[in-house]
Amino acid sequence: MNIYSLVRNAAFAAAFFAAFLLLSEDIIVDKVDFEDANLKEAFSFLSSKCVGKANILFNSSGIAQEEMPLLTMSFRNIPLDELIRYICMESGMKYAKSDNAFIIGKNIDELYISQYNATVVPATANLANIKECLKAYGVTFPDGSTISYNKKTNTLTVKNTGVNHDIISNIFTGSDWIDVRRHPATEKNGEFTFTDIKDRLKKLKISVDFKKESARTVLQYISLKTREKDPSGRGINIFLCTKGMSKIPDITLSLNEIPAGDAIKYIASSLGMRCKIEDNAVLIIPKNQKPESGKN
Numbered sequence: 001m002n003i004y005s006l007v008r009n010a011a012f013a014a015a016f017f018a019a020f021l022l023l024s025e026d027i028i029v030d031k032v033d034f035e036d037a038n039l040k041e042a043f044s045f046l047s048s049k050c051v052g053k054a055n056i057l058f059n060s061s062g063i064a065q066e067e068m069p070l071l072t073m074s075f076r077n078i079p080l081d082e083l084i085r086y087i088c089m090e091s092g093m094k095y096a097k098s099d100n101a102f103i104i105g106k107n108i109d110e111l112y113i114s115q116y117n118a119t120v121v122p123a124t125a126n127l128a129n130i131k132e133c134l135k136a137y138g139v140t141f142p143d144g145s146t147i148s149y150n151k152k153t154n155t156l157t158v159k160n161t162g163v164n165h166d167i168i169s170n171i172f173t174g175s176d177w178i179d180v181r182r183h184p185a186t187e188k189n190g191e192f193t194f195t196d197i198k199d200r201l202k203k204l205k206i207s208v209d210f211k212k213e214s215a216r217t218v219l220q221y222i223s224l225k226t227r228e229k230d231p232s233g234r235g236i237n238i239f240l241c242t243k244g245m246s247k248i249p250d251i252t253l254s255l256n257e258i259p260a261g262d263a264i265k266y267i268a269s270s271l272g273m274r275c276k277i278e279d280n281a282v283l284i285i286p287k288n289q290k291p292e293s294g295k296n
Helices: 003-008 010-018 039-049 080-091 127-136 162-171 195-203 215-229 260-270
Strands: 028-038 056-059 070-079 094-097 102-105 112-117 119-121 146-150 155-160 177-179 205-213 238-240 251-259 273-277 282-286
Touching (some): 028 039, 039 080, 080 102, 127 146, 195 260, 205 260, 251 260, 260 282
Parallel strands (some): 056 102
Antiparallel strands (some): 146 155, 273 282
């Protein structure tokens, strides 16, 4: 019996969920410094940081001890759900978020049903219009997934994976309607989308002087220096995702008082990678990799 079956089994559900407090998307982990930490250690640490706030369930079945990935990363003031997503991106794990817990493992791929109160505009829209609109937001429909819409009750019923339910939930956050004639704007690679991090990337200036140093060391240094110069102490979180890459070139770089964002973009380019700017971090990822790949 997998963990999803256990949670949803009527005989265990009441006791299982009674032990959990409601998971908050606003949980901030103030400090993370992993150096060659295995996944069990990493998730155990996060569990200790979130006692009484969230539940983190790591299912290590199917992962041999010698296959357990090691993590090296550093963050400050990072939302828990984003941190877990980054860890999964780096380690090749998948995760799903239920009402009461994060469930992480090698094969988290169960489809489940959720309903959303949603008024669809225009009223003449059909199911195909709705599905195409959701696809434009990044929702995928794997084998076995379903979607239906009840116009009388304005209820959208979707059977899909956890990652797709997350996207749909975000679409309806703060709104109970969707206009299928409108699609989200397409983001350009490396574009500074979020005002807060945009300001830090532009205004926090750094100097670096490295010769044949590892990319991870250089980026950790830049992140540290931005925290020192940021009055709030937040600085810029930088996540280097190396999964699927056989070797990362060393960095030789000398820069004097330039915006941190320019330095990060230059490093990403020299590595043959690209920047993806998110709310709480700058991701440096392979050019052909989607940032959401850790989720399922």
